[in-house]
Amino acid sequence: MSVLAADIGGTNIRAAVVRNGTIEAELHSRIELGDRNLSEDALIERLTAFFLNILDERDDIVAIGAGFPGFFLGTSGHLIASPNLPNLHQVDLAARLSERLNIPVSIQNDALCAAIGEQQFGAGTGTDSLLHVTLGTGIGGGLILNSAPYTGESGMAMEFGHLRVDHSDHARRCGCGGYGCVEAYASATAITERYFEVAGIRTDTEDIYGRACKGDDDAKSIFESAGSYLGMAIAEAVKLLDIHTVTMSGGLTGAWPLLHPAATESMDDNLIPPLKGKIRVLRSTLNDQAGILGAAALTD
Amino acid sequence: MSVLAADIGGTNIRAAVVRNGTIEAELHSRIELGDRNLSEDALIERLTAFFLNILDERDDIVAIGAGFPGFFLGTSGHLIASPNLPNLHQVDLAARLSERLNIPVSIQNDALCAAIGEQQFGAGTGTDSLLHVTLGTGIGGGLILNSAPYTGESGMAMEFGHLRVDHSDHARRCGCGGYGCVEAYASATAITERYFEVAGIRTDTEDIYGRACKGDDDAKSIFESAGSYLGMAIAEAVKLLDIHTVTMSGGLTGAWPLLHPAATESMDDNLIPPLKGKIRVLRSTLNDQAGILGAAALTD
Numbered sequence: 272m273s274v275l276a277a278d279i280g281g282t283n284i285r286a287a288v289v290r291n292g293t294i295e296a297e298l299h300s301r302i303e304l305g306d307r308n309l310s311e312d313a314l315i316e317r318l319t320a321f322f323l324n325i326l327d328e329r330d331d332i333v334a335i336g337a338g339f340p341g342f343f344l345g346t347s348g349h350l351i352a353s354p355n356l357p358n359l360h361q362v363d364l365a366a367r368l369s370e371r372l373n374i375p376v377s378i379q380n381d382a383l384c385a386a387i388g389e390q391q392f393g394a395g396t397g398t399d400s401l402l403h404v405t406l407g408t409g410i411g412g413g414l415i416l417n418s419a420p421y422t423g424e425s426g427m428a429m430e431f432g433h434l435r436v437d438h439s440d441h442a443r444r445c446g447c448g449g450y451g452c453v454e455a456y457a458s459a460t461a462i463t464e465r466y467f468e469v470a471g472i473r474t475d476t477e478d479i480y481g482r483a484c485k486g487d488d489d490a491k492s493i494f495e496s497a498g499s500y501l502g503m504a505i506a507e508a509v510k511l512l513d514i515h516t517v518t519m520s521g522g523l524t525g526a527w528p529l530l531h532p533a534a535t536e537s538m539d540d541n542l543i544p545p546l547k548g549k550i551r552v553l554r555s556t557l558n559d560q561a562g563i564l565g566a567a568a569l570t571d
Numbered sequence: 572m573s574v575l576a577a578d579i580g581g582t583n584i585r586a587a588v589v590r591n592g593t594i595e596a597e598l599h600s601r602i603e604l605g606d607r608n609l610s611e612d613a614l615i616e617r618l619t620a621f622f623l624n625i626l627d628e629r630d631d632i633v634a635i636g637a638g639f640p641g642f643f644l645g646t647s648g649h650l651i652a653s654p655n656l657p658n659l660h661q662v663d664l665a666a667r668l669s670e671r672l673n674i675p676v677s678i679q680n681d682a683l684c685a686a687i688g689e690q691q692f693g694a695g696t697g698t699d700s701l702l703h704v705t706l707g708t709g710i711g712g713g714l715i716l717n718s719a720p721y722t723g724e725s726g727m728a729m730e731f732g733h734l735r736v737d738h739s740d741h742a743r744r745c746g747c748g749g750y751g752c753v754e755a756y757a758s759a760t761a762i763t764e765r766y767f768e769v770a771g772i773r774t775d776t777e778d779i780y781g782r783a784c785k786g787d788d789d790a791k792s793i794f795e796s797a798g799s800y801l802g803m804a805i806a807e808a809v810k811l812l813d814i815h816t817v818t819m820s821g822g823l824t825g826a827w828p829l830l831h832p833a834a835t836e837s838m839d840d841n842l843i844p845p846l847k848g849k850i851r852v853l854r855s856t857l858n859d860q861a862g863i864l865g866a867a868a869l870t871d
Contacts, residue, residue: 423813424700430810433843439739447843507807510730513723543733543747
């Protein structure tokens with residue numbers, strides 16, 4: 272049986288037909304959800320139109336699973352809020368779409384879908400509990416505890432990017448308004464900014480990594496420092512949750528040869544003795560597809 | 572139906588007959604488990620003798636629930652290790668006692684029992700998820716997530732005392748060998764030590780709190796600083812787990828009027844905006860009885 276899986280972003284939807292954990296057909300589509308004033312009804316209309324378009328062509332699809340950038344109440348598909356779409360509050364997103372499309376619809380937070388995908392089909396296969404970290408312009412992620420996606424009391428679990436790794440007076444300011452968050456040191460935005468500060472050059476992280484590989488010590492040390500801060504934040508999560516597998520995805524994992532050794536070293540430095548050396552930090556094997564495959568798995 | 576509940580420490584066992592969440596009769600007893608060379612067989616012998624003594628007098632007891640200072644595999648009653656009893660490794664503690672006593676036995680980590688007690692009968696009543704912090708010579712605690720005690724992959728979840736609240740070069744050294752752990756700032760041991768450092772007087776935390784109440788600014792600022800560090804550590808846990816209720820027990824909660832305002836203020840300073848003002852930090856209403864009542868609830 273095939274399901275329609277979607278990874279819904281602000282301006283793009285990536286969708287795929289998935290059968291037994293394998294992507295059969297993939298399609299990308301522009302969609303305008305980026306308007307901050309988007310209303311609940313407009314969101315439902317646009318998503319309905321998008322999905323109907325596909326369902327009209329494929330009569331083998333039995334369910335829809337989707338990842339969406341927002342906070343959801345448990346596994347109910349009820350959207351509590353979406354940081355970038357402030358007009359959306361308490362929307363029965365899955366139920367409303369299901370009613371319109373006449374097919375079962377499951378929806379969950381996009382980063383949590385990536386965690387589910389990674390645990391079921393990617394680098395986290397074989398473990399019941401997983402901390403998945405997404406390294407992009409911001410830092411987020413998803414938690415799987417004892418084989419169940421963990422959302423927290425208000426859908427806001429795993430604000431990993433805002434774990435604090437610097438409590439000093441000169442801690443860097445984060446986009447959240449706070450100081451010292453790991454996102455302010457190790458996100459793509461932070462790396463770009465830190466490189467500009469030391470080298471006076473404004474360029475993207477891929478270029479900065481290229482420079483690091485060619486011997487630019489400033490570039491190299493910024494990636495190593497980012498890895499080190501990531502390791503500190505992972506250690507805090509491990510000491511709380513005693514999770515032994517961590518996966519990472521996102522564009523920045525291209526710098527894995529610099530990030531990974533620094534992250535594991537500082538993680539171990541910050542763990543209690545019985546946990547040192549026991550935690551695997553793995554690079555995603557699915558990357559972009561983790562979210563889609565996780566969304567498909569929501570329909571199981 | 573009555574159950575026998577026990578809180579097993581290194582040198583003392585507190586036991587009680589519990590009926591429907593109410594303690595009917597309480598008894599304390601010295602027991603020698605404090606010997607670091609204690610073997611598995613000796614442990615089983617001593618606990619068996621202790622429990623048999625009570626069971627012989629009470630024929631209404633249908634099960635035993637106990638808290639024990641060690642790491643347990645899920646809810647199996649299988650002891651993985653005990654920090655203070657290094658000879659114990661991979662002991663089927665609940666199963667072996669049950670076989671000897673011919674009665675169902677459930678055993679779980681002692682701090683997790685306190686968390687269960689607090690959630691079912693104490694300050695955490697009415698919430699499905701709870702972060703319970705025990706403030707004693709060390710700092711520990713237990714996690715309840717979606718109504719289930721959470722133990723982690725190797726029974727070591729909720730090493731709350733070792734969350735890091737100072738990453739600077741002058742961070743205080745912790746008993747775990749690391750630096751900057753909240754336990755190095757806010758445990759009874761740390762408060763005693765910090766007061767000695769500034770005032771040159773070695774005394775207990777009750778006395779230091781008494782001094783603070785009488786206008787000793789050094790004593791007052793140490794408690795407020797301890798509260799502030801506790802708030803930072805709580806904020807990290809909240810950002811990961813989106814838990815809205817935190818309870819605290821232990822001797823140090825006697826200093827609640829100084830600890831609590833400092834903890835909530837620094838917690839809110841360290842939370843992301845949507846979580847600020849939403850998290851309750853509550854003083855235990857059960858204190859010493861939380862562990863016993865939680866142990867009794869293991870038998871449900």
